[in-house]
Amino acid sequence: MQTPEVEPDLKPLPDPRALTLLDAILPQVAFDGWSDGAFVAAVDECGLPIVQARSVCPRGATDLAILFHTQGDAAMVAALSSSDLSDMRFRDKVSLAVQLRLDAVTDKEAVRRGSALFGLPHMVPDGSKLIWGTADAIWTALGDTSDDINWYTKRATLSAVYGSVVLYWLGDDTDDGQATSDFIDRRIENVMQFESFKAAVNKNPLLKPLAGAIAQLTSRVKAPSAPPDDLPGSWRTPR
Template sequence: MGEQTQEIRDQLLDAALLHVVFDGWSETSFKAAVDDSGIDPALAMALFPRGALDLALAYHKRGDEVMKTRLAATDLTQMRFRDRVALAVRYRLEAAEDKEAVRRGATLFALPTHAAEGAKLVWGTADAIWNALGDTSEDANWYSKRATLSGVYSATVLFWLGDDSADHQATWDFLDRRIDNVMQIETLKASAQKNPLLKPFLAGPNFLASLVRKPTSVDDLPGRWTQSGMGTGGMGAGGMGPDSAAE
Protein backbone atom coordinates (compact mmCIF):
# COMPACT_ATOMS: atom_id res chain seq x y z
CA MET A 1 0.00 0.00 0.00
CA GLY A 2 1.45 3.35 -1.05
CA GLU A 3 2.01 6.15 1.42
CA GLN A 4 -0.53 8.39 -0.30
CA THR A 5 -3.16 5.64 -0.23
CA GLN A 6 -2.55 5.10 3.48
CA GLU A 7 -2.93 8.81 4.12
CA ILE A 8 -6.31 8.77 2.39
CA ARG A 9 -7.38 5.75 4.41
CA ASP A 10 -6.33 7.46 7.63
CA GLN A 11 -8.11 10.66 6.64
CA LEU A 12 -11.34 8.80 6.00
CA LEU A 13 -11.03 6.84 9.25
CA ASP A 14 -10.38 9.99 11.29
CA ALA A 15 -13.43 11.62 9.73
CA ALA A 16 -15.56 8.56 10.52
CA LEU A 17 -14.57 8.55 14.20
CA LEU A 18 -16.36 11.89 14.66
CA HIS A 19 -19.62 10.20 13.69
CA VAL A 20 -19.20 6.70 15.13
CA VAL A 21 -19.97 7.96 18.64
CA PHE A 22 -23.46 8.92 17.43
CA ASP A 23 -24.21 6.47 14.61
CA GLY A 24 -21.89 3.55 15.29
CA TRP A 25 -19.93 1.80 12.57
CA SER A 26 -22.79 2.24 10.14
CA GLU A 27 -23.43 3.28 6.57
CA THR A 28 -24.51 6.64 7.94
CA SER A 29 -21.10 7.19 9.51
CA PHE A 30 -19.33 6.02 6.37
CA LYS A 31 -21.25 8.43 4.13
CA ALA A 32 -20.72 11.29 6.58
CA ALA A 33 -16.98 10.55 6.65
CA VAL A 34 -16.83 10.64 2.86
CA ASP A 35 -18.65 13.98 2.81
CA ASP A 36 -16.54 15.52 5.58
CA SER A 37 -13.22 14.36 4.15
CA GLY A 38 -13.98 15.44 0.61
CA ILE A 39 -12.71 12.10 -0.70
CA ASP A 40 -14.26 10.92 -3.94
CA PRO A 41 -17.00 8.39 -3.04
CA ALA A 42 -15.76 5.94 -5.69
CA LEU A 43 -12.25 6.05 -4.21
CA ALA A 44 -13.64 5.60 -0.71
CA MET A 45 -15.53 2.51 -1.81
CA ALA A 46 -12.44 1.17 -3.54
CA LEU A 47 -10.44 1.53 -0.33
CA PHE A 48 -13.25 0.27 1.93
CA PRO A 49 -15.44 -2.00 -0.23
CA ARG A 50 -17.65 -3.02 2.70
CA GLY A 51 -17.99 0.52 3.93
CA ALA A 52 -18.24 0.96 7.69
CA LEU A 53 -17.28 -2.66 8.40
CA ASP A 54 -13.91 -2.16 6.72
CA LEU A 55 -13.49 1.13 8.58
CA ALA A 56 -14.04 -0.68 11.88
CA LEU A 57 -11.46 -3.28 10.89
CA ALA A 58 -8.99 -0.54 9.97
CA TYR A 59 -9.56 1.19 13.30
CA HIS A 60 -8.76 -1.97 15.24
CA LYS A 61 -5.65 -2.72 13.16
CA ARG A 62 -4.45 0.85 13.62
CA GLY A 63 -4.52 0.25 17.38
CA ASP A 64 -2.40 -2.88 16.91
CA GLU A 65 0.19 -0.86 15.01
CA VAL A 66 0.28 1.86 17.66
CA MET A 67 0.77 -0.78 20.34
CA LYS A 68 3.63 -2.44 18.44
CA THR A 69 5.39 0.89 17.88
CA ARG A 70 5.12 1.79 21.55
CA LEU A 71 6.36 -1.63 22.67
CA ALA A 72 9.34 -1.40 20.32
CA ALA A 73 10.32 1.89 21.98
CA THR A 74 10.05 0.46 25.53
CA ASP A 75 12.89 -1.23 27.39
CA LEU A 76 11.44 -4.54 28.55
CA THR A 77 14.67 -6.23 29.56
CA GLN A 78 14.24 -5.78 33.32
CA MET A 79 10.60 -6.88 33.36
CA ARG A 80 9.21 -10.32 34.17
CA PHE A 81 7.64 -11.97 31.15
CA ARG A 82 4.13 -11.86 32.59
CA ASP A 83 4.59 -8.11 33.18
CA ARG A 84 5.61 -7.63 29.56
CA VAL A 85 2.39 -9.29 28.47
CA ALA A 86 0.35 -7.13 30.84
CA LEU A 87 2.09 -4.00 29.57
CA ALA A 88 1.40 -4.96 25.96
CA VAL A 89 -2.31 -5.40 26.68
CA ARG A 90 -2.35 -2.07 28.49
CA TYR A 91 -0.62 -0.35 25.57
CA ARG A 92 -3.17 -1.87 23.21
CA LEU A 93 -6.12 -0.54 25.20
CA GLU A 94 -4.53 2.88 25.56
CA ALA A 95 -3.98 2.95 21.80
CA ALA A 96 -7.74 2.84 21.29
CA GLU A 97 -8.16 6.33 22.81
CA ASP A 98 -11.85 6.54 21.89
CA LYS A 99 -13.68 4.15 24.21
CA GLU A 100 -17.01 4.75 22.50
CA ALA A 101 -15.56 3.70 19.14
CA VAL A 102 -14.42 0.45 20.77
CA ARG A 103 -17.83 -0.04 22.38
CA ARG A 104 -19.55 0.46 19.05
CA GLY A 105 -17.10 -1.95 17.45
CA ALA A 106 -17.84 -4.59 20.08
CA THR A 107 -21.53 -4.22 19.27
CA LEU A 108 -20.85 -4.56 15.54
CA PHE A 109 -18.70 -7.67 15.89
CA ALA A 110 -21.14 -9.28 18.30
CA LEU A 111 -23.56 -9.62 15.39
CA PRO A 112 -23.64 -13.18 13.98
CA THR A 113 -22.80 -11.90 10.49
CA HIS A 114 -19.59 -10.25 11.72
CA ALA A 115 -18.60 -12.47 14.66
CA ALA A 116 -15.95 -14.29 12.61
CA GLU A 117 -14.34 -10.97 11.69
CA GLY A 118 -14.33 -9.94 15.34
CA ALA A 119 -12.72 -13.20 16.46
CA LYS A 120 -10.07 -12.80 13.76
CA LEU A 121 -9.27 -9.29 15.01
CA VAL A 122 -8.83 -10.45 18.61
CA TRP A 123 -6.63 -13.33 17.47
CA GLY A 124 -4.63 -10.87 15.36
CA THR A 125 -4.07 -8.64 18.37
CA ALA A 126 -2.87 -11.58 20.47
CA ASP A 127 -0.59 -12.63 17.63
CA ALA A 128 0.79 -9.10 17.30
CA ILE A 129 1.56 -9.00 21.03
CA TRP A 130 3.35 -12.34 21.04
CA ASN A 131 5.35 -11.45 17.94
CA ALA A 132 6.31 -8.10 19.44
CA LEU A 133 7.49 -9.88 22.59
CA GLY A 134 9.70 -12.19 20.55
CA ASP A 135 7.70 -15.42 20.64
CA THR A 136 9.58 -18.19 18.82
CA SER A 137 7.20 -21.11 19.38
CA GLU A 138 6.58 -23.32 16.35
CA ASP A 139 4.34 -26.07 17.67
CA ALA A 140 1.05 -26.31 19.56
CA ASN A 141 2.32 -23.69 21.99
CA TRP A 142 1.95 -21.14 19.19
CA TYR A 143 -1.81 -21.75 19.30
CA SER A 144 -2.22 -22.12 23.06
CA LYS A 145 -0.41 -18.84 23.75
CA ARG A 146 -2.61 -16.89 21.35
CA ALA A 147 -5.81 -18.59 22.46
CA THR A 148 -5.04 -17.88 26.12
CA LEU A 149 -4.11 -14.26 25.47
CA SER A 150 -7.18 -13.76 23.29
CA GLY A 151 -9.33 -14.73 26.25
CA VAL A 152 -7.44 -12.45 28.62
CA TYR A 153 -7.58 -9.56 26.17
CA SER A 154 -11.29 -9.96 25.42
CA ALA A 155 -12.21 -10.10 29.11
CA THR A 156 -10.07 -7.06 29.86
CA VAL A 157 -11.63 -5.04 27.04
CA LEU A 158 -15.11 -5.73 28.38
CA PHE A 159 -14.05 -4.70 31.89
CA TRP A 160 -12.31 -1.58 30.55
CA LEU A 161 -15.44 -0.48 28.70
CA GLY A 162 -17.31 -0.24 31.99
CA ASP A 163 -14.43 1.09 34.08
CA ASP A 164 -14.69 4.68 35.34
CA SER A 165 -11.86 4.48 37.90
CA ALA A 166 -9.02 7.01 37.88
CA ASP A 167 -6.56 6.23 35.08
CA HIS A 168 -8.46 2.95 34.60
CA GLN A 169 -6.60 1.51 37.58
CA ALA A 170 -9.38 -1.01 38.19
CA THR A 171 -8.81 -2.36 34.67
CA TRP A 172 -5.08 -2.81 35.18
CA ASP A 173 -5.76 -4.60 38.48
CA PHE A 174 -8.27 -6.83 36.70
CA LEU A 175 -5.71 -7.57 33.99
CA ASP A 176 -3.08 -8.53 36.56
CA ARG A 177 -5.52 -10.93 38.20
CA ARG A 178 -6.35 -12.60 34.89
CA ILE A 179 -2.69 -13.09 34.06
CA ASP A 180 -2.05 -14.44 37.55
CA ASN A 181 -4.83 -16.96 36.95
CA VAL A 182 -3.14 -18.06 33.74
CA MET A 183 0.20 -18.35 35.51
CA GLN A 184 -1.36 -20.67 38.09
CA ILE A 185 -2.72 -22.90 35.34
CA GLU A 186 0.62 -22.96 33.55
CA THR A 187 2.43 -23.86 36.76
CA LEU A 188 0.01 -26.75 37.26
CA LYS A 189 0.53 -27.91 33.66
CA ALA A 190 4.32 -27.75 34.04
CA SER A 191 4.11 -29.79 37.25
CA ALA A 192 1.95 -32.39 35.51
CA GLN A 193 4.52 -32.73 32.74
CA LYS A 194 7.22 -33.48 35.34
CA ASN A 195 5.11 -35.90 37.35
CA PRO A 196 6.37 -39.47 36.66
CA LEU A 197 2.94 -40.92 37.44
CA LEU A 198 1.25 -38.76 34.81
CA LYS A 199 3.88 -39.02 32.08
CA PRO A 200 2.49 -42.26 30.58
CA PHE A 201 -0.95 -40.67 30.23
CA LEU A 202 0.48 -37.53 28.64
CA ALA A 203 2.68 -39.32 26.12
CA GLY A 204 -0.08 -39.64 23.54
CA PRO A 205 -1.36 -36.04 23.73
CA ASN A 206 2.23 -34.75 23.74
CA PHE A 207 3.06 -36.77 20.65
CA LEU A 208 0.06 -35.42 18.76
CA ALA A 209 0.82 -31.88 19.88
CA SER A 210 4.42 -32.22 18.71
CA LEU A 211 3.17 -32.76 15.16
CA VAL A 212 1.31 -29.45 15.08
CA ARG A 213 3.07 -26.53 13.43
CA LYS A 214 2.19 -22.87 13.33
CA PRO A 215 0.96 -21.34 10.06
CA THR A 216 3.61 -20.30 7.57
CA SER A 217 1.61 -17.15 6.83
CA VAL A 218 -1.66 -15.46 7.73
CA ASP A 219 -3.24 -17.32 4.82
CA ASP A 220 -2.05 -20.69 6.12
CA LEU A 221 -4.39 -20.90 9.11
CA PRO A 222 -5.14 -23.16 10.86
CA GLY A 223 -1.60 -24.47 10.30
CA ARG A 224 -0.37 -27.97 9.52
CA TRP A 225 0.76 -31.36 10.78
CA THR A 226 4.35 -32.51 10.32
CA GLN A 227 5.05 -35.91 8.83
CA SER A 228 8.38 -36.66 10.46
CA GLY A 229 7.96 -38.08 13.93
CA MET A 230 8.12 -36.15 17.11
CA GLY A 231 9.43 -32.84 15.83
CA THR A 232 10.51 -30.37 18.50
CA GLY A 233 9.01 -28.64 21.45
CA GLY A 234 6.05 -30.81 22.40
CA MET A 235 3.53 -29.26 24.71
CA GLY A 236 5.98 -27.68 27.14
CA ALA A 237 4.45 -25.28 29.60
CA GLY A 238 2.39 -23.69 26.83
CA GLY A 239 0.18 -20.76 27.66
CA MET A 240 1.89 -17.48 28.42
CA GLY A 241 5.47 -18.28 27.40
CA PRO A 242 8.42 -20.61 27.87
CA ASP A 243 9.55 -18.94 31.09
CA SER A 244 6.10 -18.05 32.36
CA ALA A 245 5.67 -20.88 34.84
CA ALA A 246 8.74 -19.74 36.70
CA GLU A 247 7.66 -16.13 36.73
Protein backbone atom coordinates in the same frame (compact mmCIF):
# COMPACT_ATOMS: atom_id res chain seq x y z
CA MET B 1 19.82 0.68 28.48
CA GLN B 2 16.77 -0.50 26.56
CA THR B 3 16.38 -4.15 25.74
CA PRO B 4 16.65 -4.99 22.01
CA GLU B 5 14.34 -7.99 22.23
CA VAL B 6 11.24 -6.17 20.96
CA GLU B 7 11.14 -5.19 17.32
CA PRO B 8 8.19 -3.73 15.44
CA ASP B 9 6.46 -6.06 13.02
CA LEU B 10 6.76 -4.28 9.69
CA LYS B 11 3.60 -4.52 7.60
CA PRO B 12 2.33 -2.66 4.53
CA LEU B 13 1.05 0.79 5.37
CA PRO B 14 -2.70 1.34 4.98
CA ASP B 15 -4.03 3.42 2.11
CA PRO B 16 -3.75 7.12 3.09
CA ARG B 17 -7.30 7.65 1.86
CA ALA B 18 -8.52 5.03 4.30
CA LEU B 19 -6.71 6.80 7.14
CA THR B 20 -8.33 10.07 6.11
CA LEU B 21 -11.74 8.41 6.11
CA LEU B 22 -11.02 6.88 9.51
CA ASP B 23 -10.27 10.30 11.01
CA ALA B 24 -13.45 11.65 9.48
CA ILE B 25 -15.73 8.85 10.62
CA LEU B 26 -14.71 8.74 14.30
CA PRO B 27 -16.82 11.77 15.34
CA GLN B 28 -19.79 10.17 13.54
CA VAL B 29 -19.37 6.77 15.21
CA ALA B 30 -20.30 8.11 18.65
CA PHE B 31 -23.78 8.91 17.32
CA ASP B 32 -24.39 6.48 14.45
CA GLY B 33 -22.02 3.61 15.23
CA TRP B 34 -19.95 1.97 12.51
CA SER B 35 -22.86 2.35 10.11
CA ASP B 36 -23.24 3.12 6.42
CA GLY B 37 -24.69 6.50 7.35
CA ALA B 38 -21.54 7.34 9.29
CA PHE B 39 -19.43 6.17 6.36
CA VAL B 40 -21.31 8.35 3.85
CA ALA B 41 -20.98 11.35 6.17
CA ALA B 42 -17.22 10.75 6.42
CA VAL B 43 -16.94 10.47 2.64
CA ASP B 44 -18.79 13.77 2.22
CA GLU B 45 -16.52 15.48 4.75
CA CYS B 46 -13.40 14.24 2.96
CA GLY B 47 -14.73 15.33 -0.42
CA LEU B 48 -14.03 11.92 -1.96
CA PRO B 49 -16.23 10.55 -4.73
CA ILE B 50 -18.32 7.77 -3.19
CA VAL B 51 -17.15 5.34 -5.86
CA GLN B 52 -13.54 5.96 -4.94
CA ALA B 53 -14.31 5.61 -1.24
CA ARG B 54 -16.06 2.28 -1.88
CA SER B 55 -13.05 1.06 -3.82
CA VAL B 56 -10.84 1.84 -0.84
CA CYS B 57 -13.31 0.41 1.70
CA PRO B 58 -15.56 -2.11 -0.08
CA ARG B 59 -17.42 -2.86 3.17
CA GLY B 60 -17.65 0.77 4.13
CA ALA B 61 -17.61 1.48 7.86
CA THR B 62 -16.76 -2.13 8.66
CA ASP B 63 -13.42 -1.79 6.89
CA LEU B 64 -12.76 1.40 8.83
CA ALA B 65 -13.64 -0.30 12.12
CA ILE B 66 -11.12 -3.02 11.27
CA LEU B 67 -8.53 -0.38 10.37
CA PHE B 68 -9.19 1.41 13.68
CA HIS B 69 -8.39 -1.82 15.53
CA THR B 70 -5.28 -2.73 13.55
CA GLN B 71 -3.94 0.81 13.92
CA GLY B 72 -4.28 0.32 17.67
CA ASP B 73 -2.27 -2.89 17.42
CA ALA B 74 0.46 -1.07 15.51
CA ALA B 75 0.58 1.71 18.10
CA MET B 76 0.87 -0.88 20.87
CA VAL B 77 3.79 -2.63 19.14
CA ALA B 78 5.54 0.71 18.64
CA ALA B 79 5.08 1.65 22.30
CA LEU B 80 6.29 -1.78 23.42
CA SER B 81 9.40 -1.53 21.24
CA SER B 82 10.42 1.68 23.01
CA SER B 83 9.83 0.29 26.52
CA ASP B 84 12.61 -0.99 28.75
CA LEU B 85 11.68 -4.60 29.53
CA SER B 86 15.10 -5.75 30.71
CA ASP B 87 14.23 -6.07 34.42
CA MET B 88 10.66 -7.26 34.03
CA ARG B 89 9.23 -10.73 34.64
CA PHE B 90 7.60 -12.20 31.56
CA ARG B 91 4.12 -12.00 33.07
CA ASP B 92 4.71 -8.28 33.67
CA LYS B 93 5.76 -7.84 30.05
CA VAL B 94 2.48 -9.39 28.91
CA SER B 95 0.52 -7.23 31.35
CA LEU B 96 2.32 -4.14 30.05
CA ALA B 97 1.56 -5.08 26.45
CA VAL B 98 -2.16 -5.45 27.21
CA GLN B 99 -2.16 -2.12 29.06
CA LEU B 100 -0.33 -0.42 26.19
CA ARG B 101 -2.95 -1.80 23.80
CA LEU B 102 -5.68 -0.12 25.84
CA ASP B 103 -3.64 3.08 26.06
CA ALA B 104 -3.40 3.09 22.25
CA VAL B 105 -7.15 3.59 21.97
CA THR B 106 -7.87 7.12 20.84
CA ASP B 107 -11.65 6.86 21.11
CA LYS B 108 -13.22 4.61 23.76
CA GLU B 109 -16.72 5.06 22.34
CA ALA B 110 -15.48 3.80 18.98
CA VAL B 111 -14.32 0.61 20.72
CA ARG B 112 -17.69 0.28 22.46
CA ARG B 113 -19.49 0.64 19.13
CA GLY B 114 -17.02 -1.76 17.55
CA SER B 115 -17.76 -4.37 20.21
CA ALA B 116 -21.43 -4.10 19.30
CA LEU B 117 -20.63 -4.38 15.58
CA PHE B 118 -18.38 -7.42 15.89
CA GLY B 119 -20.78 -9.05 18.33
CA LEU B 120 -23.35 -9.43 15.54
CA PRO B 121 -23.63 -13.07 14.40
CA HIS B 122 -22.39 -12.44 10.87
CA MET B 123 -19.51 -10.29 12.16
CA VAL B 124 -18.19 -12.69 14.81
CA PRO B 125 -15.53 -14.19 12.48
CA ASP B 126 -14.11 -10.70 11.84
CA GLY B 127 -14.15 -9.88 15.55
CA SER B 128 -12.43 -13.16 16.42
CA LYS B 129 -9.77 -12.48 13.81
CA LEU B 130 -9.09 -9.02 15.23
CA ILE B 131 -8.71 -10.25 18.82
CA TRP B 132 -6.51 -13.12 17.67
CA GLY B 133 -4.46 -10.62 15.68
CA THR B 134 -3.92 -8.53 18.81
CA ALA B 135 -2.77 -11.57 20.77
CA ASP B 136 -0.48 -12.57 17.91
CA ALA B 137 0.98 -9.05 17.75
CA ILE B 138 1.75 -9.15 21.48
CA TRP B 139 3.40 -12.57 21.41
CA THR B 140 5.38 -11.73 18.29
CA ALA B 141 6.55 -8.41 19.74
CA LEU B 142 7.66 -10.18 22.91
CA GLY B 143 9.83 -12.53 20.87
CA ASP B 144 7.76 -15.71 20.82
CA THR B 145 9.48 -18.34 18.66
CA SER B 146 7.16 -21.30 19.23
CA ASP B 147 6.38 -23.26 16.08
CA ASP B 148 4.24 -26.07 17.48
CA ILE B 149 0.88 -26.34 19.24
CA ASN B 150 2.11 -23.78 21.78
CA TRP B 151 1.85 -21.16 19.02
CA TYR B 152 -1.91 -21.70 19.05
CA THR B 153 -2.45 -22.19 22.79
CA LYS B 154 -0.54 -19.02 23.68
CA ARG B 155 -2.61 -16.91 21.32
CA ALA B 156 -5.90 -18.58 22.20
CA THR B 157 -5.29 -18.00 25.91
CA LEU B 158 -4.24 -14.38 25.45
CA SER B 159 -7.19 -13.77 23.12
CA ALA B 160 -9.55 -14.83 25.91
CA VAL B 161 -7.69 -12.60 28.36
CA TYR B 162 -7.72 -9.58 26.06
CA GLY B 163 -11.40 -10.02 25.20
CA SER B 164 -12.39 -10.07 28.88
CA VAL B 165 -10.10 -7.12 29.65
CA VAL B 166 -11.72 -4.98 26.94
CA LEU B 167 -15.21 -5.71 28.30
CA TYR B 168 -14.09 -4.84 31.83
CA TRP B 169 -12.33 -1.69 30.62
CA LEU B 170 -15.41 -0.49 28.78
CA GLY B 171 -17.31 -0.57 32.07
CA ASP B 172 -14.51 0.97 34.14
CA ASP B 173 -15.37 4.60 34.88
CA THR B 174 -12.57 5.26 37.37
CA ASP B 175 -10.40 8.27 36.62
CA ASP B 176 -7.03 6.50 36.74
CA GLY B 177 -8.14 3.14 35.35
CA GLN B 178 -6.53 1.35 38.29
CA ALA B 179 -9.40 -1.13 38.45
CA THR B 180 -8.63 -2.24 34.90
CA SER B 181 -4.91 -2.50 35.63
CA ASP B 182 -5.64 -4.71 38.62
CA PHE B 183 -7.99 -6.82 36.50
CA ILE B 184 -5.26 -7.30 33.88
CA ASP B 185 -2.82 -8.47 36.55
CA ARG B 186 -5.35 -10.96 37.93
CA ARG B 187 -6.09 -12.42 34.53
CA ILE B 188 -2.41 -12.77 33.62
CA GLU B 189 -1.79 -14.40 37.00
CA ASN B 190 -4.55 -16.91 36.22
CA VAL B 191 -2.83 -17.74 32.93
CA MET B 192 0.53 -18.22 34.63
CA GLN B 193 -1.05 -20.49 37.24
CA PHE B 194 -2.45 -22.62 34.43
CA GLU B 195 0.98 -22.80 32.78
CA SER B 196 2.50 -23.86 36.10
CA PHE B 197 -0.17 -26.54 36.44
CA LYS B 198 0.65 -27.88 32.97
CA ALA B 199 4.33 -28.03 33.85
CA ALA B 200 3.56 -29.89 37.08
CA VAL B 201 1.43 -32.42 35.22
CA ASN B 202 4.20 -33.07 32.72
CA LYS B 203 6.65 -33.72 35.56
CA ASN B 204 4.34 -36.08 37.46
CA PRO B 205 5.75 -39.63 37.02
CA LEU B 206 2.28 -41.15 37.33
CA LEU B 207 1.05 -39.08 34.38
CA LYS B 208 4.10 -39.46 32.18
CA PRO B 209 2.50 -42.11 29.89
CA LEU B 210 -0.51 -39.85 29.32
CA ALA B 211 1.68 -36.79 28.83
CA GLY B 212 3.80 -38.74 26.35
CA ALA B 213 0.75 -39.84 24.37
CA ILE B 214 -0.57 -36.27 24.23
CA ALA B 215 2.85 -34.97 23.18
CA GLN B 216 2.98 -37.53 20.38
CA LEU B 217 -0.46 -36.51 19.14
CA THR B 218 0.33 -32.79 19.21
CA SER B 219 3.84 -33.06 17.80
CA ARG B 220 2.45 -32.84 14.28
CA VAL B 221 0.73 -29.54 14.96
CA LYS B 222 2.85 -26.71 13.57
CA ALA B 223 2.50 -22.95 13.54
CA PRO B 224 1.11 -21.62 10.23
CA SER B 225 3.72 -20.66 7.67
CA ALA B 226 1.77 -17.50 6.84
CA PRO B 227 -0.02 -16.35 10.04
CA PRO B 228 -2.06 -13.49 8.54
CA ASP B 229 -3.87 -15.93 6.23
CA ASP B 230 -4.43 -18.51 8.96
CA LEU B 231 -6.00 -16.32 11.62
CA PRO B 232 -9.52 -17.13 12.84
CA GLY B 233 -12.05 -15.37 10.66
CA SER B 234 -10.05 -15.89 7.50
CA TRP B 235 -11.13 -18.03 4.60
CA ARG B 236 -8.67 -19.35 2.09
CA THR B 237 -10.04 -20.82 -1.13
CA PRO B 238 -8.67 -24.35 -1.65
CA ARG B 239 -6.49 -24.78 -4.68
